[in-house]
Amino acid sequence: xxxxxxxxxxxxxxxxxxxxxxxxxxxxxxxxxxxxxxxxxxxxxxxxxxxxxxxxxxxxxxxxxxxxxxxxxxxxxxxxxxxxxxxxxxxxxxxxxxxxxxxxxxxxxxxxxxxxxxxxxxxxxxxxxxxxxxxxxxxxxxxxxxxxxxxxxxxxxxxxxxxxxxxxxxxxxxxxxxxxxxxxxxxxxxxxxxxxxxxxxxxxxxxxxxxxxxxxxxxxxxxxxxxxxxxxxxxxxxxxxxxxxxxxxxxxxxxxxxxxxxxxxxxxxxxxxxxxxxxxxxxxxxxxxxxxxxxxxxxxxxxxxxxxxxxxxxxxxxxxxxxxxxxxxxxxxxxxxxxxxxxxxxxxxxxxxxxxxxxxxxxxxxxxxxxxxxxxxxxxxxxxxxxxxxxxxxxxxxxxxxxxxxxxxxxxxxxxxxxxxxxxxxxxxxxxxxxxxxxxxxxxxxxxxxxxxxx
Amino acid sequence: xxxxxxxxxxxxxxxxxxxxxxxxxxxxxxxxxxxxxxxxxxxxxxxxxxxxxxxxxxxxxxxxxxxxxxxxxxxxxxxxxxxxxxxxxxxxxxxxxxxxxxxxxxxxxxxxxxxxxxxxxxxxxxxxxxxxxxxxxxxxxxxxxxxxxxxxxxxxxxxxxxxxxxxxxxxxxxxxxxxxxxxxxxxxxxxxxxxxxxxxxxxxxxxxxxxxxxxxxxxxxxxxxxxxxxxxxxxxxxxxxxxxxxxxxxxxxxxxxxxxxxxxxxxxxxxxxxxxxxxxxxxxxxxxxxxxxxxxxxxxxxxxxxxxxxxxxxxxxxxxxxxxxxxxxxxxxxxxxxxxxxxxxxxxxxxxxxxxxxxxxxxxxxxxxxxxxxxxxxxxxxxxxxxxxxxxxxxxxxxxxxxxxxxxxxxxxxxxxxxxxxxxxxxxxxxxxxxxxxxxxxxxxxxxxxxxxxx
Numbered sequence: 001x002x003x004x005x006x007x008x009x010x011x012x013x014x015x016x017x018x019x020x021x022x023x024x025x026x027x028x029x030x031x032x033x034x035x036x037x038x039x040x041x042x043x044x045x046x047x048x049x050x051x052x053x054x055x056x057x058x059x060x061x062x063x064x065x066x067x068x069x070x071x072x073x074x075x076x077x078x079x080x081x082x083x084x085x086x087x088x089x090x091x092x093x094x095x096x097x098x099x100x101x102x103x104x105x106x107x108x109x110x111x112x113x114x115x116x117x118x119x120x121x122x123x124x125x126x127x128x129x130x131x132x133x134x135x136x137x138x139x140x141x142x143x144x145x146x147x148x149x150x151x152x153x154x155x156x157x158x159x160x161x162x163x164x165x166x167x168x169x170x171x172x173x174x175x176x177x178x179x180x181x182x183x184x185x186x187x188x189x190x191x192x193x194x195x196x197x198x199x200x201x202x203x204x205x206x207x208x209x210x211x212x213x214x215x216x217x218x219x220x221x222x223x224x225x226x227x228x229x230x231x232x233x234x235x236x237x238x239x240x241x242x243x244x245x246x247x248x249x250x251x252x253x254x255x256x257x258x259x260x261x262x263x264x265x266x267x268x269x270x271x272x273x274x275x276x277x278x279x280x281x282x283x284x285x286x287x288x289x290x291x292x293x294x295x296x297x298x299x300x301x302x303x304x305x306x307x308x309x310x311x312x313x314x315x316x317x318x319x320x321x322x323x324x325x326x327x328x329x330x331x332x333x334x335x336x337x338x339x340x341x342x343x344x345x346x347x348x349x350x351x352x353x354x355x356x357x358x359x360x361x362x363x364x365x366x367x368x369x370x371x372x373x374x375x376x377x378x379x380x381x382x383x384x385x386x387x388x389x390x391x392x393x394x395x396x397x398x399x400x401x402x403x404x405x406x407x408x409x410x411x412x413x414x415x416x417x418x419x420x421x422x423x424x425x426x427x428x429x430x431x432x433x434x435x436x437x438x439x440x441x442x443x444x445x446x447x448x449x450x451x452x453x454x455x
Numbered sequence: 456x457x458x459x460x461x462x463x464x465x466x467x468x469x470x471x472x473x474x475x476x477x478x479x480x481x482x483x484x485x486x487x488x489x490x491x492x493x494x495x496x497x498x499x500x501x502x503x504x505x506x507x508x509x510x511x512x513x514x515x516x517x518x519x520x521x522x523x524x525x526x527x528x529x530x531x532x533x534x535x536x537x538x539x540x541x542x543x544x545x546x547x548x549x550x551x552x553x554x555x556x557x558x559x560x561x562x563x564x565x566x567x568x569x570x571x572x573x574x575x576x577x578x579x580x581x582x583x584x585x586x587x588x589x590x591x592x593x594x595x596x597x598x599x600x601x602x603x604x605x606x607x608x609x610x611x612x613x614x615x616x617x618x619x620x621x622x623x624x625x626x627x628x629x630x631x632x633x634x635x636x637x638x639x640x641x642x643x644x645x646x647x648x649x650x651x652x653x654x655x656x657x658x659x660x661x662x663x664x665x666x667x668x669x670x671x672x673x674x675x676x677x678x679x680x681x682x683x684x685x686x687x688x689x690x691x692x693x694x695x696x697x698x699x700x701x702x703x704x705x706x707x708x709x710x711x712x713x714x715x716x717x718x719x720x721x722x723x724x725x726x727x728x729x730x731x732x733x734x735x736x737x738x739x740x741x742x743x744x745x746x747x748x749x750x751x752x753x754x755x756x757x758x759x760x761x762x763x764x765x766x767x768x769x770x771x772x773x774x775x776x777x778x779x780x781x782x783x784x785x786x787x788x789x790x791x792x793x794x795x796x797x798x799x800x801x802x803x804x805x806x807x808x809x810x811x812x813x814x815x816x817x818x819x820x821x822x823x824x825x826x827x828x829x830x831x832x833x834x835x836x837x838x839x840x841x842x843x844x845x846x847x848x849x850x851x852x853x854x855x856x857x858x859x860x861x862x863x864x865x866x867x868x869x870x871x872x873x874x875x876x877x878x879x880x881x882x883x884x885x886x887x888x889x890x891x892x893x894x895x896x897x898x899x900x901x902x903x904x905x906x907x908x909x910x
Contacts, residue, residue, distance in 0.1 A: 188609075224507040
């Protein structure tokens with residue numbers, strides 16, 4: 001069976017999309033995606049992974065047109081795309097397309113915002129290009145998932161390069177043939193192995209996808225030609241990197257059904273299996289207020305996987321605490337926190353947190369869904385309270401509200417750039433569609449780290 | 456079965472190799488590889504593919520420390536590695552490791568010479584690092600070939616990134632752990648699809664491998680960590696990108712058996728199936744001299760594949776003439792040429808060439824080996840001459856002599872930088888092992904194109 005002309009049809013669509021072709025509810029999710037991405041890039045900016053990347057690439061930077069979010073360093077477009085892509089993923093706190101577990105914004109938004117500082121574009125235009133890139137990325141992901149991922153490919157890297165190429169190609173106005181070349185150049189650079197999970201190289205993947213996708217578009221613009229059928233050719237991306245090729249996932253309802261509208265945002269800076277517990281404990285805290293000091297015991301009932309992955313009873317460091325459902329419950333009850341500040345060395349060793357953590361017990365029950373938890377609190381006076389979380393916030397069933405996105409943004413950004421700057425960046429990010437110059441966001445967000453009062 | 460610790464053992468070997476550990480005959484082949492690579496990079500420098508690449512990347516260049524061979528433009532180390540890697544491959548005229556059809560020098564030498572302009576190194580040191588890189592590249596190729604290539608991967612790109620990482624890592628003095636990280640970063644960037652053959656993107660592959668491999672080494676040097684087992688892990692390079700993993704090909708006799716010594720050099724700037732005909736016709740010309748004007752007919756007897764691939768009887772352009780065994784025979788008989796000058800628009804339309812070309816007939820015979828040809832010449836006086844080429848020059852059986860390498864170098868280089876510069880560059884390239892500063896070669900070779908008298 002001959003494959004449909006996937007690359008050609010997709011390229012035609014990419015170059016033709018206009019701002020007003022995208023439904024308002026999709027654009028609205030696009031703005032939320034953008035806000036979440038800015039917060040994560042600023043929030044991750046102080047990580048040692050970003051320090052190491054900057055140390056390596058700084059000497060090779062071209063004209064320093066583009067900011068690194070949450071830092072003072074400036075780099076050329078391609079290297080800024082790389083570093084912002086790294087920092088936005090390094091806390092494992094970014095957005096997720098749940099059908100493919102692609103983290104869509106990193107490769108796409110990192111390339112576009114760096115570009116916006118050299119090729120002026122309006123904020124509405126940036127969101128259009130970003131949504132086009134995310135749509136391309138997620139649809140190509142759907143085409144090959146899960147076999148592609150199962151083979152060992154880190155799908156955020158392998159499909160992200162197409163997303164960045166499409167987004168940048170749209171923004172700089174490639175024609176259809178050039179867009180096909182850009183997709184071909186993306187196909188031939190598609191890479192990223194799951195073996196790298198647990199190392200700095202994991203977050204290198206979305207960064208490099210941003211950089212390589214942008215490079216693909218710039219090469220195509222300069223007349224550097226490539227295959228016109230890089231996605232579907234017998235020796236193209238889908239056949240070489242996957243055992244599954246469902247091209248309908250790429251082409252069906254293109255422009256009417258939007259995968260980009262299905263994006264979701266992690267509310268908490270830790271593995272997703274702890275999220276129901278944090279959500280439930282935060283709700284309990286809202287209900288009991290200061291009575292949190294009168295808790296005698298907390299009993300969690302979870303799916304066995306939760307304890308298998310996060311059963312650490314006495315974490316000593318911030319990193320270890322991300323693998324302790326006990327610590328997560330205590331910090332959610334006392335601090336109402338699941339953001340990066342909930343997983344610091346300081347908090348994990350604070351006496352009141354340890355005291356409450358030691359009152360938390362957990363039991364496994366295979367009949368409970370992985371995404372659920374039952375929390376039974378008993379108070380000193382013998383009274384009890386039960387909270388059953390069916391699905392945690394951040395899931396598609398319970399998406400984060402704008403206020404919750406603000407809270408997530410603020411908590412991580414304040415740690416890096418302080419309160420005043422955080423408010424200013426957050427405001428600009430929400431107003432992106434009204435900005436005449438999208439780069440305003442980059443100029444506000446690319447500021448050096450400050451030590452916040454929280455430290 | 457658990458895989459041996461391939462990445463770790465290989466990294467230990469890479470960092471430990473000293474100049475004197477490499478046998479003189481291997482070093483000698485290394486110098487020939489280097490000379491051939493310089494000639495090809497200069498020879499390809501004027502190609503439109505290189506123009507397009509430069510147009511795209513120039514605006515993003517960092518400090519312009521490193522030359523583009525055969526051109527006036529200067530770029531940062533990473534971009535110079537990219538562009539020199541492209542130009543050295545763009546004429547399909549570079550070196551070949553015949554067991555894997557890897558073109559080894561492009562990714563490795565392009566990265567090293569660009570580096571030598573910022574981190575001074577002696578010429579002997581450069582050759583050592585180059586041989587280490589080529590060895591790593593070809594051994595990893597042997598480990599996965601042919602299944603890896605058959606799946607659709609362009610093996611020069613996918614293994615070249617390891618070669619460049621190893622070479623640059625050796626040159627900048629990474630320790631073993633850093634070298635493992637660099638190999639991990641190379642593994643996760645390993646890419647390049649055979650679908651791109653026939654487009655500019657094919658020669659992008661060795662260029663990008665050079666750039667990405669160098670970047671892998673610089674990141675590792677800066678403390679950017681990665682998997683310690685990027686080659687052999689269950690989700691590492693060999694398992695994800697190939698159905699075959701023969702780790703003995705990587706580890707056995709490491710340091711005693713040298714794949715780098717098996718490198719070969721194309722004598723002619725066209726597909727390998729025409730090479731026996733050009734070789735034979737050149738030999739005939741040497742024997743008959745001016746009697747070439749008295750030829751009545753030329754009968755070629757070849758394997759059917761030769762006519763299938765190169766059976767074009769009336770080529771009109773230089774590019775078409777590369778697919779005409781008839782033109783190749785005529786230009787070899789009249790001009791004694793198989794270099795890029797034999798495949799120009801001008802030559803293909805010259806009256807004497809056309810006249811002789813039309814006297815060339817070809818017949819297929821499946822009993823003749825693909826690498827052989829029988830040439831029967833009949834002269835106006837009825838006399839005849841038969842030449843049977845079993846294996847053409849450039850094969851492992853009949854390697855190019857140093858004089859033939861010089862001839863190849865000169866013919867392509869003179870077209871780009873003229874006669875005087877060509878002599879100077881060729882001389883410096885042969886003397887590489889004696890140069891206190893390896894960058895001397897780059898400084899001499901990175902000069903703007905001139906129109907030669909031949910045009």
